[in-house]
Amino acid sequence: GENVEQHPSTLSVQEGDSAVIKCTYSDSASNYFPWYKQELGKRPQLIIDIRSNVGEKKDQRIAVTLNKTAKHFSLHITETQPEDSAVYFCAAHSGGSYIPTFGRGTSLIVHP
Amino acid sequence: GAGVSQSPRYKVAKRGQDVALRCDPISGHVSLFWYQQALGQGPEFLTYFQNEAQLDKSGLPSDRFFAERPEGSVSTLKIQRTQQEDSAVYLCASSLASGRDTQYFGPGTRLTVL
Numbered sequence: 482g483e484n485v486e487q488h489p490s491t492l493s494v495q496e497g498d499s500a501v502i503k504c505t506y507s508d509s510a511s512n513y514f515p516w517y518k519q520e521l522g523k524r525p526q527l528i529i530d531i532r533s534n535v536g537e538k539k540d541q542r543i544a545v546t547l548n549k550t551a552k553h554f555s556l557h558i559t560e561t562q563p564e565d566s567a568v569y570f571c572a573a574h575s576g577g578s579y580i581p582t583f584g585r586g587t588s589l590i591v592h593p
Numbered sequence: 594g595a596g597v598s599q600s601p602r603y604k605v606a607k608r609g610q611d612v613a614l615r616c617d618p619i620s621g622h623v624s625l626f627w628y629q630q631a632l633g634q635g636p637e638f639l640t641y642f643q644n645e646a647q648l649d650k651s652g653l654p655s656d657r658f659f660a661e662r663p664e665g666s667v668s669t670l671k672i673q674r675t676q677q678e679d680s681a682v683y684l685c686a687s688s689l690a691s692g693r694d695t696q697y698f699g700p701g702t703r704l705t706v707l
Contacts, residue, residue, distance in 0.1 A: 515696075523700065524597075525636065525698045570635050572635075579641060579691060580638045580649065580652075582638075583635030584635055585633075586633070586634065586635050
């Protein structure tokens, strides 16, 4: 089955800095990669996703890059703000399975 | 429009009690997932429905866990004879069509077994 590794587990940055979270996956058939933001005690919310037919996608301060050859994808947040503080989860959906495999999460702390 | 809702939001059970957790998906969403999320971890898959059909229950940790979606909308996750290790947040998610579409999560039910 699919295995997703996520790093780092904790990331602390100053307001205005950039933050990068990386995930690797094992199943080369995976073709859909969503990122979720989960604030304390709240539901996971989709913030951006990418499919395997593109290499990069941007939405304002958030971008995701995908390297299919190396089987890794990354979340980039620029000009971080305190309200970006949350746990971020990556996930991979295998082409042959509807079951997403989640990473273990990255706790992002943005210091004002 | 209304998102995915779950009830109750919090449940405290004594060990050995049965519990039932409810999920109301987004109207018209075909696919419904249940996940278990332990503290500090990502969601772990439990089971998947497409309409009323339970297509995959491979993630259910034991035969004490049972899920149903009899009319293809509301779903119930039942846990019999709860154990302390069942304490977790149980998340429900729905997607419009196939399980490979974007999933929308509910707020979860936090189950604490004493």
